[in-house]
Amino acid sequence: MGLARQRSGTNAFAMDVLCARILERHRDSVRVQKPHLAVPNLTRIIGATLTLSNKHGFHATTLRQLAEASGLSMGGLYTYFDSKPTLLSMILGEVAETVAEVLNQPPADVKQDARKHLHWIIATHVRMSEAMQPWFVFCFMEAKSFPPAERQRAIDMEVMTEKIIAGVLKQGVASGVFAIDQVTLTASLIKPLLQDWYVKRAKYRRRGTSIETYINAVSTFADAAVAGRTRPSRVATGSRTKSRQTAHP
Amino acid sequence: MGLARQRSGTNAFAMDVLCARILERHRDSVRVQKPHLAVPNLTRIIGATLTLSNKHGFHATTLRQLAEASGLSMGGLYTYFDSKPTLLSMILGEVAETVAEVLNQPPADVKQDARKHLHWIIATHVRMSEAMQPWFVFCFMEAKSFPPAERQRAIDMEVMTEKIIAGVLKQGVASGVFAIDQVTLTASLIKPLLQDWYVKRAKYRRRGTSIETYINAVSTFADAAVAGRTRPSRVATGSRTKSRQTAHP
DNA sequence: TTTCTTAGTGAGCGCTCGCTCGTTTTTCCG
DNA sequence: CGGAAAAACGAGCGAGCGCTCACTAAGAAA
Numbered sequence: 001m002g003l004a005r006q007r008s009g010t011n012a013f014a015m016d017v018l019c020a021r022i023l024e025r026h027r028d029s030v031r032v033q034k035p036h037l038a039v040p041n042l043t044r045i046i047g048a049t050l051t052l053s054n055k056h057g058f059h060a061t062t063l064r065q066l067a068e069a070s071g072l073s074m075g076g077l078y079t080y081f082d083s084k085p086t087l088l089s090m091i092l093g094e095v096a097e098t099v100a101e102v103l104n105q106p107p108a109d110v111k112q113d114a115r116k117h118l119h120w121i122i123a124t125h126v127r128m129s130e131a132m133q134p135w136f137v138f139c140f141m142e143a144k145s146f147p148p149a150e151r152q153r154a155i156d157m158e159v160m161t162e163k164i165i166a167g168v169l170k171q172g173v174a175s176g177v178f179a180i181d182q183v184t185l186t187a188s189l190i191k192p193l194l195q196d197w198y199v200k201r202a203k204y205r206r207r208g209t210s211i212e213t214y215i216n217a218v219s220t221f222a223d224a225a226v227a228g229r230t231r232p233s234r235v236a237t238g239s240r241t242k243s244r245q246t247a248h249p
Numbered sequence: 250m251g252l253a254r255q256r257s258g259t260n261a262f263a264m265d266v267l268c269a270r271i272l273e274r275h276r277d278s279v280r281v282q283k284p285h286l287a288v289p290n291l292t293r294i295i296g297a298t299l300t301l302s303n304k305h306g307f308h309a310t311t312l313r314q315l316a317e318a319s320g321l322s323m324g325g326l327y328t329y330f331d332s333k334p335t336l337l338s339m340i341l342g343e344v345a346e347t348v349a350e351v352l353n354q355p356p357a358d359v360k361q362d363a364r365k366h367l368h369w370i371i372a373t374h375v376r377m378s379e380a381m382q383p384w385f386v387f388c389f390m391e392a393k394s395f396p397p398a399e400r401q402r403a404i405d406m407e408v409m410t411e412k413i414i415a416g417v418l419k420q421g422v423a424s425g426v427f428a429i430d431q432v433t434l435t436a437s438l439i440k441p442l443l444q445d446w447y448v449k450r451a452k453y454r455r456r457g458t459s460i461e462t463y464i465n466a467v468s469t470f471a472d473a474a475v476a477g478r479t480r481p482s483r484v485a486t487g488s489r490t491k492s493r494q495t496a497h498p
Numbered sequence: 499t500t501t502c503t504t505a506g507t508g509a510g511c512g513c514t515c516g517c518t519c520g521t522t523t524t525t526c527c528g
Numbered sequence: 529c530g531g532a533a534a535a536a537c538g539a540g541c542g543a544g545c546g547c548t549c550a551c552t553a554a555g556a557a558a
Contacts, residue, residue, distance in 0.1 A: 032505065041505095057394045059309050063546060073507045075548075084546065144390065145306045185458060185466050188449075192441040200437075203407075209434060217434050224473035281535065283525090312516060322537045324518075333516065 013131035018098070019043040022090050025097075029086070031079040042080055044070040049087060050134035058088060058142045088142070089150050095135045096157045102128055103164055114172030118222060121165060122194065123215045129198040130211055136198045162191050169226065178226040186225060193218045262380035267347070268292040271339050274346075278335070280328040291329055293319040298336060299383035307337060307391045337391070338399050344384050345406045351377055352413055363421030367471060370414060371443065372464045378447040379460055385447045410443075411436050418475065427475040435474060442467045 011017070019042045023030060032038040048069035052061040063084065067074050081087045102124060110120045129136045143154040166187035172178035180186050197204065197214055204214065260266070268291045272279060281287040297318035301310040312333065316323050330336045351373060359369045378385045392403040415436035421427035429435050446453065446463055453463065 034504085037505075055393070057306065057308055059306055060394060062544080064544085067508095074546090075508065076506050078547070079505070141390070141393065144304070145309060182462075182466060184456070185462070186470075188452070189442055189445070189466060189470055192445040192448075193438055196438070196441040199441075200407075203437070207433070213431075213434070217431060217438060221435075221438055221474050224476060225470045227473060283534080286525090286535075311514080313514090316538095323516090324538065325536045327517070328535065 011131070013098070013128065015047055016040070016043045018094055018132075018135075019046050021097070022046070022094050025093065026081075026090060029082060038080075041070070041072065041076075045072065045077065045080055045087075046091060049091065050138055053142065054134055054137050057145075058138070059145055085147055085150075088146065091135065092139055092146065092150050092153060095132065095139050096153055098132070099128070099157060100160060103161065114168055114175055114177045115223070117168045118165070118172070118226070119219050121168065122190075122218050122222065125161070125194045126197050126211060126215050126218070129194070133198050133201055137201075140195065140199060158191075161194075162187050165190050172226065180226055189225070190218075190222055193221060260380070262347070262377065264296055265289070265292045267343055267381070267384070268295050270346070271295070271343050274342065275330075275339060278331060287329075290319070290321065290325075294321065294326065294329055294336075295340060298340065299387055302391065303383055303386050306394075307387070308394055334396055334399075337395065340384060341388055341395065341399050341402060344381065344388050345402055347381070348377070348406060349409060352410065363417055363424055363426045364472070366417045367414070367421070367475070368468050370417065371439075371467050371471065374410070374443045375446050375460060375464050375467070378443070382447050382450055386450075389444065389448060407440075411440050414439050421475065429475055438474070439467075439471055442470060 016039055020035070020039050023035070023038055023042055030038060030042070032041070045066065048066055049058075049061065052065055052069060063074060063077060067077055070077070081090065103121065106117060106120055106124075110116050139154055139157070143151060146154060162184075166183055169178060169180060169183045169187055173180055173183065197211075265288055269284070269288050272284070272287055272291055279287060279291070281290070294315065297315055298307075298310065301314055301318060312323060312326060316326055319326070330339065352370065355366060355369055355373075359365050388403060388406070392400060395403060411433075415432055418427060418429060418432045418436055422429055422432065446460075
């Protein structure tokens with residue numbers, strides 16, 4: 001909702017926008033009331049948490065490091081969360097909410113055409129994970145050390161994305177555009193192709209692989225796998241929809 | 250070398266075989282000399298390390314838990330390694346060595362045919378990761394918290410596998426069997442398909458997806474992506490080579 | 499100005515960590 | 529056997545963890 005109203009031209013995935021959403025959701029547990037103080041502080045806390053955790057792991061990140069990196073004191077941190085696990089669940093919750101919100105609202109014109117829809121999901125997911133890379137890496141790498149409730153939420157998030165893909169594949173098979181005999185398995189093989197972009201981001205950066213090149217390659221790869229009748233020879237490069245998630249550069 | 254001499258019928262990827270190889274490599278730092286004591290003890294230590302680390306993370310696994318789970322005392326553990334990071338590098342080193350050894354020695358008949366070779370790599374990698382699942386998961390999930398030297402080794406391992414795939418793709422393009430314009434990028438998209446089997450093993454187990462089904466699906470997927478002229482309609486199910494890594498059930 | 503509220507501080511608490519070392523138990527061979 | 533060498537033990541160490549709380553600074557209300 002906060003996300004849907006986002007003006008185009010503003011980055012809906014910017015740190016401070018996401019952190020403002022976190023604040024809204026945790027308004028009664030965060031003890032700082034004034035947004036003009038709370039938003040920048042929480043932004044620095046979350047930013048430091050993502051940076052440090054993605055380097056050494058969340059468990060290995062100490063609150064003293066976090067205090068130093070975010071410019072607050074030990075006690076100051078505890079006016080923004082009541083325990084270290086809470087901090088973790090703030091991040092996970094925001095990612096889960098955002099992913100669900102974005103992927104479940106494809107533009108109307110895209111829904112009609114299974115192949116278009118598949119390409120939209122690929123492009124949207126890759127671009128979203130690019131804009132929120134530290135967040136995605138955090139969820140992926142730390143999921144196993146989450147407390148049970150958060151862990152289940154991470155699994156649900158994974159399952160949801162796969163179900164969305166599977167749904168599109170099924171639609172494509174029904175309308176005769178795709179020819180797949182194991183829809184679920186195919187969907188679960190497309191998923192890791194989306195994840196590779198953020199899990200191994202450093203490798204692609206080193207090689208100079210652009211996000212458009214990557215989206216194009218995955219789309220071509222997926223097209224070949226779903227083996228439709230009308231097989232396009234190439235996916236248009238840089239084809240962006242008008243939707244908000246492409247607002248960032 | 251220890252691996253190459255393995256008799257067929259014996260599981261070359263069994264815990265105790267791998268741990269015996271670790272002992273050999275660390276003979277001068279392990280203080281227990283007698284193999285009939287050292288092998289079973291180290292096997293229990295490594296086993297407990299993998300189990301506990303894959304559940305909570307290596308960093309969160311304490312030496313007291315490890316002592317309890319392996320049936321040794323705190324002090325007893327330290328006759329097998331001199332520090333916690335050493336224990337980590339024992340595991341990583343063994344995986345790196347084994348992967349390199351196995352994937353770099355394809356059967357002679359397979360080397361000639363690029364498509365066969367690609368299928369062999371897929372089947373071999375998936376079967377190896379199945380037999381050594383906890384080891385592979387450990388390396389994948391803990392890589393970011395390795396000390397720099399070990400971390401580089403993990404990256405090298407990743408790069409090596411990808412290079413092997415890329416090499417086969419290049420060969421296939423040269424011999425006209427494959428038609429790909431971005432060999433490296435295609436290779437780096439095949440890699441996560443191999444990893445998904447062990448990273449998300451629980452999901453596939455829950456769904457009852459057999460290893461043969463998975464190998465077959467990935468092979469078909471890859472075949473479609475490399476878009477050769479002579480396109481086989483289906484990969485033979487359960488086609489095993491005579492090589493040692495298929496000895497386990 | 500004075501008072502009251504909110505945001506932020508940091509030394510210190512209880513606890514557990516990785517690791518050590520003097521001691522005890524087990525093994526093995528003459 | 530007996531006894532020395534090898535292996536295993538586990539209480540204890542200093543360090544550093546997550547977290548607390550008596551406190552101060554600063555802005556708003558009176």
